[in-house]
């Protein structure tokens with residue numbers, strides 16, 4: 001089972017402002033509300049790919065209630081500790097000419113609730129994957145991820161860590177199965193300015209030497225790289241799309257990679273699929289739907305001049321057939337109503 005942990009989930013309120021003039025009232029042309037927080041985004045995409053996961057974390061107040069209800073409605077299993085005070089944050093994403101984000105701080109989390117969550121995490125066991133990702137609310141210790149990993153270490157759990165700076169570096173000594181920083185985060189860690197996957201590869205080696213087993217570094221529109229645990233280097237370009245909203249694109253990459261690796265697919269194919277998932281989310285309102293992912297997978301393989309591998313092509317075919325059956329059933333239903 002894949003478990004995702006979101007200590008500071010959010011409702012992502014995406015606005016499309018027509019202007020962004022500081023000190024004035026600006027108007028938005030449309031708005032959307034999505035369940036967010038990195039782990040929740042990963043569970044959402046896994047669910048879209050029919051890969052079961054359990055989303056764990058801490059929720060609070062009316063926004064937390066809404067978030068948990070939406071997860072349930074989508075069929076995403078969850079196991080959240082609920083706080084008696086405060087509310088799950090609402091993160092503002094201003095999707096104008098330049099994307100601007102204002103992320104909330106999140107509720108204050110009392111120690112007994114942290115202990116309750118740690119206790120619940122004991123369900124994670126041998127053969128499971130635990131994804132630790134996203135910011136840590138101020139009221140939690142900075143080494144929270146390492147604490148969790150030390151507590152659960154030695155049980156045969158695969159850890160995935162997607163966290164910035166010190167949080168990531170501290171986690172490396174526990175030899176996470178996968179880390180996925182982006183080029184900017186890696187640049188900040190090593191004090192360099194790196195854009196292209198080729199420029200990032202030496203730093204992937206450093207991160208692997210420091211303890212990570214598989215290292216993915218995403219480089220936005222420049223593509224992404226994987227230095228796998230066998231020492232093989234893989235670089236994948238990005239399919240061209242019209243950018244809609246990049247929120248959750250990195251999380252979608254993690255989900256896509258895990259979905260394929262869980263099914264026993266080789267690392268290079270998993271990276272290509274991961275890249276397609278990230279790009280598909282960047283081309284979507286919210287986390288990508290399967291049909292968009294499939295379109296991007298086709299475009300990416302075409303760009304790379306390669307044939308889509310059999311297992312992925314078969315899954316795409318099954319999905320097309322399923323969607324056609326749903327559309328036919330809906331049309332028949334509509335016909336009966338008329």
Ligand SMILES: O=P(O)(O)OC[C@@]1(O)O[C@H](CO)[C@@H](O)[C@@H]1O
Pocket residue numbers: 008010012035036037038041091103134135136247248249250251
């Ligand atoms: O404030 P954090 O925890 O660093 O980031 C939270 C967040 O920006 O990340 C997700 C996208 O990765 C969004 O769903 C969410 O709003």
